[in-house]
Amino acid sequence: MSEKIYNKLVRDDIPKIIENNNKRYETEVVEGEELEELLNQKLQEEVQEYLESNDIEELADILEVVHGILHHRNVTMEELEDVRIRKKEERGGFIKGIKLTKVY
Numbered sequence: 001m002s003e004k005i006y007n008k009l010v011r012d013d014i015p016k017i018i019e020n021n022n023k024r025y026e027t028e029v030v031e032g033e034e035l036e037e038l039l040n041q042k043l044q045e046e047v048q049e050y051l052e053s054n055d056i057e058e059l060a061d062i063l064e065v066v067h068g069i070l071h072h073r074n075v076t077m078e079e080l081e082d083v084r085i086r087k088k089e090e091r092g093g094f095i096k097g098i099k100l101t102k103v104y
Contacts, residue, residue: 009038039069
């Protein structure tokens with residue numbers, strides 16, 4: 001029997017999917033600082049996958065990780081959206097494609 005070690009955060013239903021494929025697995029539930037670290041690693045992983053593929057599916061994965069981070073930090077999506085809107089009102093968004101080349 002071959003074995004592959006992951007030691008990374010996975011979506012909640014992945015164990016069920018593995019089981020449905022007649023495979024065995026080991027998991028553990030993490031909390032606190034370890035969970036925060038794993039969520040941050042997952043965010044980096046998903047961003048890298050998006051940068052390599054430009055696939056909308058990867059953007060969805062990034063958003064799912066953001067939802068996980070918000071949940072574990074007890075921050076609502078509405079609170080995050082309020083911060084986003086405030087920053088957009090103060091500094092603008094990224095719609096116009098403005099590239100800053102120099103400041104004198």
